[in-house]
Amino acid sequence: MEHPECIFQRHTQTPASSIIQMVGGETLLEDHRMKLSREQIEQFENDGYLFFPSLFTREEIRVLIDEVPSLYAQSRPENVREKGSDAVRTNFAAHMYSRPFAKLARHPRMVEPIMQVFGEEVYMHQFKINGKMAFEGDVWQWHQDYATWKNDDLMPEARAMNVAIFLDDVNEFNGPLMFIPGSHKLGVVEAEHDLSTTSYPLWTINHETIAKLVERGGIVAPKGTAGSMILFHSCLVHASGSNLSPWNRISVYLSLCAVSNHIRRFKRPEYIAHRDFTPLRCLPDDCLLKDYDVPLPWKDGTPEESLKPLLAA
Ligand code: SIN
Ligand code: MN
Numbered sequence: 001m002e003h004p005e006c007i008f009q010r011h012t013q014t015p016a017s018s019i020i021q022m023v024g025g026e027t028l029l030e031d032h033r034m035k036l037s038r039e040q041i042e043q044f045e046n047d048g049y050l051f052f053p054s055l056f057t058r059e060e061i062r063v064l065i066d067e068v069p070s071l072y073a074q075s076r077p078e079n080v081r082e083k084g085s086d087a088v089r090t091n092f093a094a095h096m097y098s099r100p101f102a103k104l105a106r107h108p109r110m111v112e113p114i115m116q117v118f119g120e121e122v123y124m125h126q127f128k129i130n131g132k133m134a135f136e137g138d139v140w141q142w143h144q145d146y147a148t149w150k151n152d153d154l155m156p157e158a159r160a161m162n163v164a165i166f167l168d169d170v171n172e173f174n175g176p177l178m179f180i181p182g183s184h185k186l187g188v189v190e191a192e193h194d195l196s197t198t199s200y201p202l203w204t205i206n207h208e209t210i211a212k213l214v215e216r217g218g219i220v221a222p223k224g225t226a227g228s229m230i231l232f233h234s235c236l237v238h239a240s241g242s243n244l245s246p247w248n249r250i251s252v253y254l255s256l257c258a259v260s261n262h263i264r265r266f267k268r269p270e271y272i273a274h275r276d277f278t279p280l281r282c283l284p285d286d287c288l289l290k291d292y293d294v295p296l297p298w299k300d301g302t303p304e305e306s307l308k309p310l311l312a313a
Contacts, residue, residue, distance in 0.1 A: 034112045044117070048184035048236035049222075055109055056165065056227035060288040065167045065226070067100045068129060068250055077307055078271050083199040087136040090200065091129040093271040096298035101127070103294055104165070104252065108282040111256065113231065114161045118258040121279035125149070125160055125257040126272065129167075131250055132175045137243030139175075139197070141204040144183075145255065146234035147191045148203050153273045154264035158187075160257035164230040167252060173245035176221040177230070177238055180213045184233035189213075205237060213237060256280070270306035271298075 036050070044050050071091050072079060078092040095105035104110070105124055114122055131137060145162055149155035170176050183189075191203035222230055232238065234255070243249055257263075262277040283292050298306070 034109045036113050036116055041117070044231070044233070047179075047181040049179055049181070049230055049232035050113075051222040051224070052229045052231075053224040054227050055229040056288070058227065061167055061226045063100050063288050064104060064252070065250065067094075067098055068167065071098060071129065072131065076302065077269070078302065080200055082131075082133075082136055082138050085136050087133040088131040089138065089198070090131065093127050093274075093298065093302075094129055095124065095127045096271075096302075097296055099294060099296060100288065101129070101252070102296055103283060103287045103292060105254065106280055106283045106294065107287060108285055110163055110165070110229065110254065111280050111282050114163070114256050117161065117231075118159055121259045122161075122256040123259055123262065123277045123279055124254065124274055125153075125155075125263065126253075126255040126274065128253040129250065130253055131248065132240065132243045133250075134174070134243060134246045134248050137175050137249060138199070139242050140238075140240045141194060141197055141202055142207075142210045142237060142239040143191065143202050143204050144189060144235050144237055147188050149234065149255075149263065149273075150188060151203060152265070152267050155257065155261060156264065157261050158184075158234045159261040160234045160255050162232045162234055162236075163252075163254040163256065164232070165252045165254070166224065166226050166228045167250040168248050169225050170223045170228070170249055170251070171245075171247070172221070172223060173243075174247045174249040175240045175243040175245075176223050176249070177240050177251075178219050178221045179232065180210075180217045180237045181220055182217045183213050183237035184235040186213075187235060189237065210237070266310035269308060270310075271302055275306075275310070 040050055071094055072088040079088050080090045081087060082089045094101040105127060146158040149160065164177060189205055189209060191205050193201060194204040195201045259277055259279055263273060266275055
Protein backbone atom coordinates (compact mmCIF):
# COMPACT_ATOMS: atom_id res chain seq x y z
CA MET A 1 0.00 0.00 0.00
CA GLU A 2 1.49 3.34 -0.97
CA HIS A 3 0.94 6.15 1.51
CA PRO A 4 0.36 9.59 -0.09
CA GLU A 5 3.82 10.93 -0.92
CA CYS A 6 4.82 13.70 1.39
CA ILE A 7 6.25 16.52 -0.66
CA PHE A 8 7.57 19.34 1.41
CA GLN A 9 9.46 22.12 -0.21
CA ARG A 10 11.85 24.40 1.61
CA HIS A 11 9.81 26.73 3.75
CA THR A 12 11.19 29.75 1.95
CA GLN A 13 13.08 29.93 -1.30
CA THR A 14 14.87 33.19 -0.55
CA PRO A 15 18.54 33.38 -1.52
CA ALA A 16 21.23 32.96 1.10
CA SER A 17 21.47 35.81 3.56
CA SER A 18 24.73 37.57 4.15
CA ILE A 19 24.19 37.85 7.91
CA ILE A 20 26.96 35.70 9.32
CA GLN A 21 28.89 35.76 12.52
CA MET A 22 32.20 34.23 13.60
CA VAL A 23 31.91 31.95 16.64
CA GLY A 24 34.92 30.06 17.96
CA GLY A 25 36.69 30.37 14.61
CA GLU A 26 33.76 28.87 12.70
CA THR A 27 31.12 30.66 10.67
CA LEU A 28 27.65 30.58 12.12
CA LEU A 29 24.53 31.59 10.25
CA GLU A 30 22.13 33.84 12.07
CA ASP A 31 19.41 33.78 9.47
CA HIS A 32 17.30 30.61 9.81
CA ARG A 33 16.04 30.15 6.26
CA MET A 34 15.31 26.46 6.51
CA LYS A 35 12.62 26.66 9.16
CA LEU A 36 9.95 23.96 9.32
CA SER A 37 6.35 25.17 9.31
CA ARG A 38 3.84 24.08 11.97
CA GLU A 39 2.24 21.77 9.38
CA GLN A 40 5.60 20.14 8.69
CA ILE A 41 6.25 19.58 12.40
CA GLU A 42 2.77 18.01 12.74
CA GLN A 43 3.38 15.82 9.70
CA PHE A 44 6.69 14.70 11.20
CA GLU A 45 5.01 13.86 14.50
CA ASN A 46 2.30 11.84 12.72
CA ASP A 47 4.28 10.01 10.05
CA GLY A 48 7.79 10.01 11.52
CA TYR A 49 9.43 11.50 8.44
CA LEU A 50 9.56 14.51 6.10
CA PHE A 51 10.59 14.38 2.44
CA PHE A 52 12.22 17.36 0.70
CA PRO A 53 12.51 16.63 -3.05
CA SER A 54 15.46 18.27 -4.86
CA LEU A 55 16.59 20.24 -1.81
CA PHE A 56 20.18 20.32 -3.08
CA THR A 57 20.97 21.29 -6.67
CA ARG A 58 22.60 19.01 -9.26
CA GLU A 59 25.68 21.24 -9.07
CA GLU A 60 25.92 20.80 -5.28
CA ILE A 61 25.43 17.04 -5.51
CA ARG A 62 28.12 16.72 -8.19
CA VAL A 63 30.71 18.00 -5.72
CA LEU A 64 29.78 15.13 -3.39
CA ILE A 65 29.25 12.25 -5.84
CA ASP A 66 32.55 13.03 -7.62
CA GLU A 67 34.35 12.38 -4.33
CA VAL A 68 32.81 8.94 -3.69
CA PRO A 69 34.96 6.72 -6.00
CA SER A 70 38.19 7.84 -4.32
CA LEU A 71 36.67 7.26 -0.86
CA TYR A 72 35.39 3.80 -1.79
CA ALA A 73 38.76 2.91 -3.33
CA GLN A 74 40.62 3.44 -0.06
CA SER A 75 41.49 0.46 2.04
CA ARG A 76 40.59 1.70 5.48
CA PRO A 77 38.37 0.13 8.16
CA GLU A 78 35.67 2.74 7.49
CA ASN A 79 34.83 0.95 4.20
CA VAL A 80 32.54 -2.01 4.90
CA ARG A 81 32.12 -4.22 1.80
CA GLU A 82 29.09 -6.30 0.80
CA LYS A 83 29.14 -9.96 1.79
CA GLY A 84 31.29 -11.88 -0.72
CA SER A 85 31.94 -8.81 -2.89
CA ASP A 86 34.30 -5.84 -3.18
CA ALA A 87 31.42 -3.39 -3.58
CA VAL A 88 31.25 -0.91 -0.71
CA ARG A 89 28.09 -1.31 1.38
CA THR A 90 28.84 1.62 3.63
CA ASN A 91 31.63 4.10 4.20
CA PHE A 92 31.83 5.58 7.67
CA ALA A 93 32.89 9.02 8.92
CA ALA A 94 33.88 10.64 5.60
CA HIS A 95 33.20 14.02 7.23
CA MET A 96 36.41 13.45 9.24
CA TYR A 97 38.65 13.08 6.17
CA SER A 98 36.87 14.42 3.06
CA ARG A 99 36.41 18.17 2.53
CA PRO A 100 33.10 18.07 0.57
CA PHE A 101 31.50 15.74 3.14
CA ALA A 102 32.90 17.78 6.07
CA LYS A 103 31.06 20.74 4.55
CA LEU A 104 27.86 18.71 4.08
CA ALA A 105 27.97 17.75 7.78
CA ARG A 106 27.67 21.47 8.61
CA HIS A 107 25.07 22.39 5.99
CA PRO A 108 22.35 24.69 7.35
CA ARG A 109 19.65 23.19 5.10
CA MET A 110 20.18 19.91 6.96
CA VAL A 111 21.26 20.96 10.48
CA GLU A 112 18.88 23.85 11.21
CA PRO A 113 15.54 21.98 10.96
CA ILE A 114 16.95 19.32 13.29
CA MET A 115 17.97 21.89 15.90
CA GLN A 116 14.48 23.33 15.53
CA VAL A 117 12.85 19.93 16.24
CA PHE A 118 15.02 19.24 19.31
CA GLY A 119 15.21 22.83 20.58
CA GLU A 120 18.93 22.48 21.23
CA GLU A 121 22.29 22.08 19.53
CA VAL A 122 23.25 18.79 17.89
CA TYR A 123 26.42 16.79 17.27
CA MET A 124 27.22 14.13 14.65
CA HIS A 125 26.59 10.67 16.09
CA GLN A 126 27.08 8.72 12.84
CA PHE A 127 27.95 9.55 9.23
CA LYS A 128 27.65 6.98 6.40
CA ILE A 129 27.77 6.94 2.61
CA ASN A 130 25.78 3.85 1.64
CA GLY A 131 26.60 2.40 -1.77
CA LYS A 132 23.67 0.11 -2.67
CA MET A 133 25.65 -0.36 -5.89
CA ALA A 134 24.08 -1.49 -9.17
CA PHE A 135 23.49 -5.31 -9.21
CA GLU A 136 25.45 -5.75 -5.94
CA GLY A 137 23.74 -3.65 -3.26
CA ASP A 138 22.35 -5.96 -0.59
CA VAL A 139 19.28 -5.54 1.64
CA TRP A 140 19.02 -3.61 4.92
CA GLN A 141 16.70 -5.67 7.08
CA TRP A 142 13.73 -4.10 8.91
CA HIS A 143 15.03 -2.16 11.92
CA GLN A 144 14.95 0.99 14.04
CA ASP A 145 18.23 2.86 14.42
CA TYR A 146 17.52 3.86 18.00
CA ALA A 147 17.41 0.17 19.01
CA THR A 148 21.14 -0.07 18.19
CA TRP A 149 22.02 3.28 19.74
CA LYS A 150 20.22 2.34 22.95
CA ASN A 151 21.55 -1.24 23.16
CA ASP A 152 25.11 -0.64 22.02
CA ASP A 153 25.85 3.01 22.74
CA LEU A 154 23.59 3.70 25.76
CA MET A 155 22.02 6.75 24.12
CA PRO A 156 19.48 7.85 26.78
CA GLU A 157 16.53 8.84 24.54
CA ALA A 158 15.42 8.80 20.91
CA ARG A 159 16.51 12.43 20.54
CA ALA A 160 18.66 11.86 17.46
CA MET A 161 17.46 12.49 13.90
CA ASN A 162 18.26 10.44 10.85
CA VAL A 163 18.86 12.18 7.55
CA ALA A 164 19.11 10.61 4.09
CA ILE A 165 20.49 12.71 1.23
CA PHE A 166 20.26 11.13 -2.24
CA LEU A 167 23.48 11.37 -4.29
CA ASP A 168 21.87 9.34 -7.10
CA ASP A 169 18.31 9.41 -8.35
CA VAL A 170 16.22 6.95 -6.33
CA ASN A 171 13.53 4.97 -8.14
CA GLU A 172 11.43 1.87 -7.45
CA PHE A 173 14.14 -0.39 -8.90
CA ASN A 174 17.36 0.59 -7.13
CA GLY A 175 16.43 -0.30 -3.55
CA PRO A 176 14.63 2.78 -2.16
CA LEU A 177 14.39 3.21 1.58
CA MET A 178 11.03 1.92 2.88
CA PHE A 179 9.24 3.26 5.96
CA ILE A 180 6.23 2.12 7.98
CA PRO A 181 4.57 5.51 8.65
CA GLY A 182 3.67 6.13 12.29
CA SER A 183 5.78 3.21 13.58
CA HIS A 184 8.03 5.63 15.52
CA LYS A 185 5.17 6.15 17.99
CA LEU A 186 5.66 2.63 19.35
CA GLY A 187 9.05 3.43 20.88
CA VAL A 188 11.61 0.61 20.77
CA VAL A 189 10.17 -2.60 19.30
CA GLU A 190 11.67 -5.97 20.27
CA ALA A 191 14.62 -6.86 18.05
CA GLU A 192 17.25 -9.57 17.62
CA HIS A 193 20.91 -9.08 16.81
CA ASP A 194 21.36 -10.36 13.24
CA LEU A 195 25.02 -11.11 12.62
CA SER A 196 24.67 -13.23 9.50
CA THR A 197 22.20 -11.96 6.86
CA THR A 198 24.43 -9.16 5.56
CA SER A 199 28.02 -8.05 6.15
CA TYR A 200 26.88 -5.54 8.79
CA PRO A 201 25.41 -6.55 12.20
CA LEU A 202 22.00 -5.04 12.91
CA TRP A 203 19.24 -5.29 15.55
CA THR A 204 16.39 -6.47 13.33
CA ILE A 205 12.63 -6.87 13.81
CA ASN A 206 10.97 -10.22 13.07
CA HIS A 207 8.62 -10.70 10.12
CA GLU A 208 5.52 -11.34 12.22
CA THR A 209 5.87 -7.95 13.92
CA ILE A 210 6.57 -6.22 10.59
CA ALA A 211 3.43 -7.76 9.06
CA LYS A 212 1.32 -6.37 11.94
CA LEU A 213 2.91 -2.91 11.72
CA VAL A 214 2.40 -2.77 7.95
CA GLU A 215 -1.24 -3.76 8.31
CA ARG A 216 -1.66 -0.65 10.44
CA GLY A 217 0.61 1.88 8.75
CA GLY A 218 1.33 0.59 5.23
CA ILE A 219 4.70 1.12 3.52
CA VAL A 220 6.04 4.24 1.79
CA ALA A 221 9.21 4.58 -0.25
CA PRO A 222 10.08 8.24 -0.98
CA LYS A 223 11.67 8.42 -4.43
CA GLY A 224 13.17 11.39 -6.25
CA THR A 225 16.12 13.01 -7.91
CA ALA A 226 19.63 13.23 -6.54
CA GLY A 227 19.65 16.13 -4.06
CA SER A 228 16.44 15.08 -2.30
CA MET A 229 16.55 14.80 1.48
CA ILE A 230 14.54 12.81 4.04
CA LEU A 231 14.47 13.54 7.78
CA PHE A 232 13.27 10.53 9.75
CA HIS A 233 12.68 9.70 13.41
CA SER A 234 15.19 7.34 14.99
CA CYS A 235 12.37 4.96 16.05
CA LEU A 236 10.79 4.84 12.57
CA VAL A 237 10.87 1.23 11.32
CA HIS A 238 12.68 1.07 7.96
CA ALA A 239 14.42 -1.27 5.49
CA SER A 240 15.51 -1.45 1.87
CA GLY A 241 15.60 -4.24 -0.71
CA SER A 242 18.57 -5.27 -2.82
CA ASN A 243 19.55 -3.35 -5.95
CA LEU A 244 19.17 -5.60 -9.00
CA SER A 245 18.96 -2.58 -11.32
CA PRO A 246 21.86 -1.18 -13.37
CA TRP A 247 21.69 2.09 -11.37
CA ASN A 248 23.71 2.84 -8.24
CA ARG A 249 21.75 4.21 -5.28
CA ILE A 250 24.44 6.08 -3.34
CA SER A 251 22.98 8.05 -0.41
CA VAL A 252 24.47 9.79 2.59
CA TYR A 253 22.97 8.89 5.98
CA LEU A 254 23.68 11.27 8.82
CA SER A 255 22.50 10.85 12.41
CA LEU A 256 22.49 14.01 14.48
CA CYS A 257 21.97 13.72 18.23
CA ALA A 258 20.85 16.41 20.69
CA VAL A 259 23.98 17.33 22.64
CA SER A 260 22.38 16.67 26.08
CA ASN A 261 21.44 13.17 24.83
CA HIS A 262 25.00 12.09 23.97
CA ILE A 263 25.94 8.40 24.16
CA ARG A 264 27.17 7.05 27.48
CA ARG A 265 29.08 3.92 26.33
CA PHE A 266 31.88 3.65 23.76
CA LYS A 267 31.52 -0.04 22.91
CA ARG A 268 31.72 0.49 19.14
CA PRO A 269 34.67 2.02 17.29
CA GLU A 270 34.53 5.80 17.11
CA TYR A 271 34.22 5.85 13.33
CA ILE A 272 30.82 4.11 13.81
CA ALA A 273 29.57 5.94 16.94
CA HIS A 274 31.28 9.28 17.48
CA ARG A 275 32.54 10.38 20.90
CA ASP A 276 33.03 14.08 20.23
CA PHE A 277 29.90 15.88 21.40
CA THR A 278 30.91 19.36 20.23
CA PRO A 279 27.85 21.10 18.71
CA LEU A 280 27.86 21.39 14.91
CA ARG A 281 28.39 24.96 13.70
CA CYS A 282 26.66 25.65 10.39
CA LEU A 283 28.54 27.00 7.40
CA PRO A 284 26.84 29.42 5.00
CA ASP A 285 24.22 28.04 2.61
CA ASP A 286 26.62 28.11 -0.38
CA CYS A 287 29.25 25.99 1.40
CA LEU A 288 29.19 23.08 -1.07
CA LEU A 289 30.08 25.35 -3.99
CA LYS A 290 32.57 27.64 -2.25
CA ASP A 291 35.75 27.13 -0.33
CA TYR A 292 35.37 27.16 3.46
CA ASP A 293 37.79 26.02 6.07
CA VAL A 294 36.74 22.77 7.77
CA PRO A 295 38.67 20.49 10.14
CA LEU A 296 39.78 17.13 8.63
CA PRO A 297 41.31 15.42 11.67
CA TRP A 298 41.45 11.91 10.11
CA LYS A 299 42.87 13.03 6.75
CA ASP A 300 46.10 11.10 7.28
CA GLY A 301 44.43 8.05 8.83
CA THR A 302 42.15 7.15 11.71
CA PRO A 303 43.75 7.39 15.15
CA GLU A 304 44.37 4.03 16.80
CA GLU A 305 42.02 4.74 19.73
CA SER A 306 39.12 5.55 17.36
CA LEU A 307 39.36 2.08 15.79
CA LYS A 308 38.72 0.24 19.05
CA PRO A 309 36.02 0.01 21.69
CA LEU A 310 36.65 2.14 24.75
CA LEU A 311 34.65 0.37 27.39
CA ALA A 312 35.29 2.69 30.29
CA ALA A 313 33.33 5.63 28.82
C1 SIN B 1 20.18 2.29 7.10
O1 SIN B 1 19.11 1.96 7.54
O2 SIN B 1 21.06 2.73 7.86
C2 SIN B 1 20.49 2.22 5.65
C3 SIN B 1 19.37 1.85 4.78
C4 SIN B 1 19.70 1.95 3.33
O3 SIN B 1 20.82 2.35 2.94
O4 SIN B 1 18.83 1.64 2.53
MN1 MN C 1 18.83 2.48 9.67
